Amino acid sequence: VKDGKGSGVYDPALAAFTSGVSTIASMTMTSKDAKQHVDASFGAGTANFAATKAANGGVDVTMTQKMSSFTEAVNFDDPESGMKFPVTIKSPELSVTANGKGVRSKPLLDLLAFAVANEDEAALKANQAQLKSLLLAALPVWERLDGTYGFKDFAVESPIGTFGATQLSTAFGMDGVSQSGKINYAIKASGLKIPQQMLPGWSVALLPTDIDLNFGGANIDLDSMAKKAIETLDLNKNPPLPEDFGDQISADFLAKTPKAVIGHSTLKNKDIEIALEGEMTFPGEKPDASVTVDIAGYDKIVEALQTAAKTDPEAAQYFPMVLAVKGFGKMLPDGRIEWAINAKPDGSVTVNGAMLKPADAVEDDSTDQDDGTDQDVVPGEGNSGAGAKLQP
Template identity: 70%
Template sequence: MNRVLPAVFALALSAPAFGQTVDGEGAKQLSENLSRYVGNQAIDKGVLKVSVEGDAYKIVVDFKALAAMLPKQNFLKFDFAPYALMAKPRSDGSWDVSADLSTSASFEVEGSQGPQSTQFSIAGGKFTGVYDPELAAFASATNSMTGMTMTSRDPTQRVEMSTGAGAAAFNATRAANGGVDFTLAQTMADFVEAIDFDDPNSGLKFPLTVKSPELSVNATGKGMRTKPFLDLLAFAVANENEARLKSNQAELKSLLLAALPLWERIDGTYGFKDFTVESPVGHFGAAELGTSFGTTGIAQNGTINYTIKATGLTIPQQLVPAWGTALLPTDVDLSFGGANINLDSTAKKAIETFDLNKNPALPDDFADTITADFMAGTPKVVIGHSTVKNSNMEIALEGEMTFPGMKPEANVTVDVAGYDKIVESLQAAAKSDPEAAQYFPVALAVKGFGKTLPDGRLEWAINAKADGSVMVNGAMLKPADPAANDSDDEDDSGGETDQTP
């Protein structure tokens, strides 16, 4: 809900204020602005209403009226109080915006396996911000709450989620190359999610509880194309009729091109502190657990990156054999993604090619064409420097994979500190544990391929070629796969043939 309501402001307050007089005529103008993005029907049926209240406009969002407009959802129950948003014009053309986000709601629908219901409540919810029509975004905004609860039920699962106090801050400025740069920081305390899976058909019961005293979300964006997005939304509303859409597809193509590259860069992180998972097989935990994500927009040389980090990991020891306890990781830092991702030419070619007057709108061979163009840019999978470690060992990994001729080719380097500890652990366990006895000779063989570095680490440089060959530290581990015509030649020459004249 905290993300839906700012979007409503963005639609309603798209025109500069410039200290306009708050009156009935202004309310009518705001309604007309809204209708451009949500359609006249939403205004006529009371989904969004604008009125004057003191020196501000009151914008009411009626979710029951919205639900009534949606295609049949088999609602058995729907109880959601309207939201009231206050917007006050400023002399610089922007708007002061505020809202009380405290609410409670519930709804129930008839699902394929039975009733599905959801109830949620937000306590102490407050929102304030300054919306800038020139940015088509909030120049600044904050929201807060004292707590939130949510319960969801269906015939096989019950989920209960709650948080304590939370707060968020958002800021946006004009980007140097067009669009908007923004930052978002959000925190929530006392996050708890309890999942109770109970399937009477299978007899499977599995309760799970996730907890963290602090959850944080941070995001940054550069060059977000906010105004072109609004223009596309307005076009969609004005061209809901299929015939009109087809006749105006030249304008649609122009608007789509104007929205590229969508954004220059977006990065985000999601983190927990003192993260725990309580399950029937034991307790999992991490002092800190987080993920991050970053991607360019529709670019000629795009990139995408993911990371997963965990420190102070704890894993139920009964899940591993006794000899494996010493090998369990306590810290993980994984990094992977892609590079040389050319989506720019793909998107532009698709926009240029599609024709809504044809069925299909794109030629049958279009997928093959853009696939060839995409692969011509030599995209690659990248493994950034990643580590898995505990107090006795550290495993590090990095490399990349490309696809010449649509076949994978990889160059990966693995190095390990404390490999002897792994071997010693397996050797000791092999005396009494058949599983360890199986792994011990493998560990010795792998060590034989390793190269000892000056700091004592063992390193394996692995080169896998598109022809199927694999080399480790320059030694051939697997030769190239036989060529198709090689096997044919062997069949021709290897068997006996009739030489009778």
């Protein structure tokens, strides 16, 4: 790190910097192992941070950072396989934002002080009641954390060509330890570019230039798990937690029906837009899922494949499939085609109310049962569509 500087104002009562700034002139990093060598560098960078007392305890913290001229050269060299694959990642500007709400800075600092004072195993065991008290005091650790990495004119140079995006960002958010927490991920990119030499010519017009993907989880009960673990912990036993403890809290966790969520997400280019959203729970061994997909410009996909099918065997193979999929669709007033897909724990799958796959046959040890996966299904039955038969 060249010419690194930092200054700030620290509040002991909050156990946090209420304000601060840091700067660097440049930074380099080298990492090397048997199969990979990495050289990374940044230009000038600045970070600002601040904290204020939170209304419900802890502190609300913010941090923003910008760094220029980011370059990372990764050389894969595997002597065993003989594969050599150099990749260089570049961006003229990297920005980072982070926000924490209700971060329990003081209880976390108290935990650190306890760890320093009780690094001896005997002392730790003797004072485990205090440790449990401090762990409980630190919950929920934070109310919410959110952070985003953003790259401008992002590029990945490789032997097969250059991948890139004019804007690329990844975001992450997570509730603290609560009985009904949420976790969110997002990936956004505009001006996407993919090396065309690695793709069939007909597919180029179908590639997305912009993506906005959102997914995560909901109804996540970490509070019960954490408190049960703290209560059960006994450092004087080996192991400190019962051997079946993991199975117990796993069963408790699933009993609260956590949910996997696909937030409204889109992939689009100038002619086509695909949107999807849905959710999935796991009431038993099999999922209970509902996902809705709608597409604007589906005819553009059909036209591209129909034209390409005349000369390209791969396109000819896909063409009947896109016709069949269209047959299950429902035409919306705005011209989009929609597919509402439902998968039930009994193994059945419906699309817009039409049965794509029936429920799994009930197993009988005395006879072999057909699970129904070889049945032909006619798209559009019970629907307005029609098309070729599918074998799910």
